[in-house]
Amino acid sequence: MSLAMRYSTATLSLLLLRTVAVKASYCFYVGKNLTVDGSVMVAGTGEEVSGHWLQLFSAQDYPPNATLSVGVTEDAALPGKRIQIPQAQHTYRYLSMEYSDFEGFPAPLTNGGLNEHGVYVRDVWAQNREELVAMTPNPQAGVNYGELARIVMERARTAREGVEIIGRLMDEYGEATYGGNTHLIADKDEGWVVWEFAGGKHLWAAERLGDNDIRVLYPGYIEDFPVNFANSSNYMGAPHLVEFAIQQGWWDPQGNRSFNIWEVYGDTNNNATARNGGYKYMSQAELEDATRAMIPLNEKKLMERHRDIRIADDQSGYGQVVSLHEGIDPDMRRLWVASTGAVAAPFVPWWLGVQSIPPEAGLHRYLYDQASSEFLNTDYQYQEASEFVFRIFKRVLYYMCSNPHEYHPIVTEMLVGFENQSFIEIEAWVERGAQVLIDNDERDSARELLTYYSHSRLYKAMEIGKTIAAALESHVKLTGHWKTPRGDLINDGGSGNATVTCLVGLNPDRPKWDQD
Numbered sequence: 001m002s003l004a005m006r007y008s009t010a011t012l013s014l015l016l017l018r019t020v021a022v023k024a025s026y027c028f029y030v031g032k033n034l035t036v037d038g039s040v041m042v043a044g045t046g047e048e049v050s051g052h053w054l055q056l057f058s059a060q061d062y063p064p065n066a067t068l069s070v071g072v073t074e075d076a077a078l079p080g081k082r083i084q085i086p087q088a089q090h091t092y093r094y095l096s097m098e099y100s101d102f103e104g105f106p107a108p109l110t111n112g113g114l115n116e117h118g119v120y121v122r123d124v125w126a127q128n129r130e131e132l133v134a135m136t137p138n139p140q141a142g143v144n145y146g147e148l149a150r151i152v153m154e155r156a157r158t159a160r161e162g163v164e165i166i167g168r169l170m171d172e173y174g175e176a177t178y179g180g181n182t183h184l185i186a187d188k189d190e191g192w193v194v195w196e197f198a199g200g201k202h203l204w205a206a207e208r209l210g211d212n213d214i215r216v217l218y219p220g221y222i223e224d225f226p227v228n229f230a231n232s233s234n235y236m237g238a239p240h241l242v243e244f245a246i247q248q249g250w251w252d253p254q255g256n257r258s259f260n261i262w263e264v265y266g267d268t269n270n271n272a273t274a275r276n277g278g279y280k281y282m283s284q285a286e287l288e289d290a291t292r293a294m295i296p297l298n299e300k301k302l303m304e305r306h307r308d309i310r311i312a313d314d315q316s317g318y319g320q321v322v323s324l325h326e327g328i329d330p331d332m333r334r335l336w337v338a339s340t341g342a343v344a345a346p347f348v349p350w351w352l353g354v355q356s357i358p359p360e361a362g363l364h365r366y367l368y369d370q371a372s373s374e375f376l377n378t379d380y381q382y383q384e385a386s387e388f389v390f391r392i393f394k395r396v397l398y399y400m401c402s403n404p405h406e407y408h409p410i411v412t413e414m415l416v417g418f419e420n421q422s423f424i425e426i427e428a429w430v431e432r433g434a435q436v437l438i439d440n441d442e443r444d445s446a447r448e449l450l451t452y453y454s455h456s457r458l459y460k461a462m463e464i465g466k467t468i469a470a471a472l473e474s475h476v477k478l479t480g481h482w483k484t485p486r487g488d489l490i491n492d493g494g495s496g497n498a499t500v501t502c503l504v505g506l507n508p509d510r511p512k513w514d515q516d
């Protein structure tokens, strides 16, 4: 196959995706029997255009009868109205990558993150069948995907509890939807996929993932589902989940087809199947197989899987990798975060015990809502004067992917080398030291140590990022490869068909430069 044909295969899959997906993001789940240290592991990206920033949320207490505003506005593709629901009396501490814009979904938004009880949640789109989406009331009301993820971080002590919390919210308020969404919720023991369906019918389904499971959501999916799920500890769902499908003629209890959630409630356009539909370069099945080929998994391997040029491109707002262990002090729970797609940025370790996020990883106007139509609020004068880590690594991405054959292997080696150094230091003194301090009742000092390390690692990453970008820039310019834009269209018109990726010119089935 010629290179041109290989490229067009990738472009075609991407075009196909863009007609289907309104919002994407990857999630990888690995059961604890498939990891080196027996932890449950999860990785993911957030594929949102908008500005992203890392934020720590401390635990909060609320007065009785406090409420929370949820839902979407009239600006959403499926318009809605915001409603008030009861706030919890107490919310837990969590770490989240926040983002600023998804049509009619009020900012700040989140795909999820990690809380002090070791519950990790991510959302991934999962479109529903057209008839169901068409049933969505106008205006619709309910809790939106980001709010569901946030509420799980705020209120859940286990993954199962997270599912029950979403279930109760779905039963009572339903989801304010853009067409169907899943959440992956995990803790040290297990994972769950929860699918909230469009249509305003309060429909949802959840499947437990066990010790030997690998699940990649892109999009999210659930397949065969027991009709008598109420009696199973591995499934949960809306009480009318089966009955509604029968009433609509979407499933025949007398027929010979099993009750398959994807087939009954999912979007099967273009004959899409659960493990082979709606994807970008690799199907869910291929991603799961590629992950399984790496067992036993550890964090380094999951970073490598996630950093694949078929996964992490310019659409990837950030990357995360977490392993969820038994018996970890809440301050010691660790989340690896790459500031923009992990293909171009190193993972930096953050602990729940970290006391602050440096301004450089905080909110900036780059890609922020309204930034091009309003001047800066003076309140943000200092914040905006600080450098922005996401912007640094976008520069690395754009130069690197201008000549991936030469630059990608070198940059990858440097990013991995940087992470290797972090792994060594964490094991040698950071976590060991923090644990000793905690054991000796010096929790504040432990938190200072963790804060010091995360901050200095971020600053070091920025320094390296700037050095790499400068080196690539020099190489591009000095070798005559700089290209001035030919036109005046700096945005892609929302088509997503011109995304910067390092996959250009490569066969997605074998994305290695050794194929030449």
Ligand SMILES: *[C@@H]1O[C@H](CO)[C@@H](O)[C@H](O)[C@H]1NC(C)=O
Pocket: 033, 211, 212
């Ligand atoms: C763990 O996985 C291995 C294969 O990787 C399998 O042989 C073994 O039975 C599993 N153990 C448990 C407890 O499920």
Ligand SMILES: *[C@@H]1O[C@H](CO)[C@@H](O)[C@H](O)[C@H]1NC(C)=O
Pocket: 064, 065
């Ligand atoms: C909370 O609401 C209930 C019923 O609406 C009311 O009886 C009660 O006084 C309220 N409590 C507070 C502290 O406002």
Ligand SMILES: *[C@@H]1O[C@H](CO)[C@@H](O)[C@H](O)[C@H]1NC(C)=O
Pocket: 227, 228, 229, 230, 231
């Ligand atoms: C669950 O089990 C009980 C008794 O074991 C049975 O009466 C009930 O019908 C079952 N429910 C479902 C939904 O299968």
Ligand SMILES: *[C@@H]1O[C@H](CO)[C@@H](O)[C@H](O)[C@H]1NC(C)=O
Pocket: 256
């Ligand atoms: C299922 O039933 C249909 C007719 O209702 C039949 O044509 C088909 O062969 C059956 N499939 C299987 C696998 O039994």
Ligand SMILES: *[C@@H]1O[C@H](CO)[C@@H](O)[C@H](O)[C@H]1NC(C)=O
Pocket: 269, 270, 271
């Ligand atoms: C879906 O599958 C059917 C039966 O195999 C085929 O006739 C049809 O062309 C397929 N549609 C698409 C969009 O691929």
Ligand SMILES: *[C@@H]1O[C@H](CO)[C@@H](O)[C@H](O)[C@H]1NC(C)=O
Pocket: 300, 413, 414, 416, 417, 420
């Ligand atoms: C990183 O560490 C792994 C072993 O954990 C090693 O195989 C790899 O070569 C190292 N890479 C770099 C760039 O240091």
Ligand SMILES: *[C@@H]1O[C@H](CO)[C@@H](O)[C@H](O)[C@H]1NC(C)=O
Pocket: 493, 495, 497, 498
């Ligand atoms: C992207 O799509 C738009 C609209 O469909 C089209 O005008 C444009 O030429 C496409 N760009 C590329 C690079 O394919």
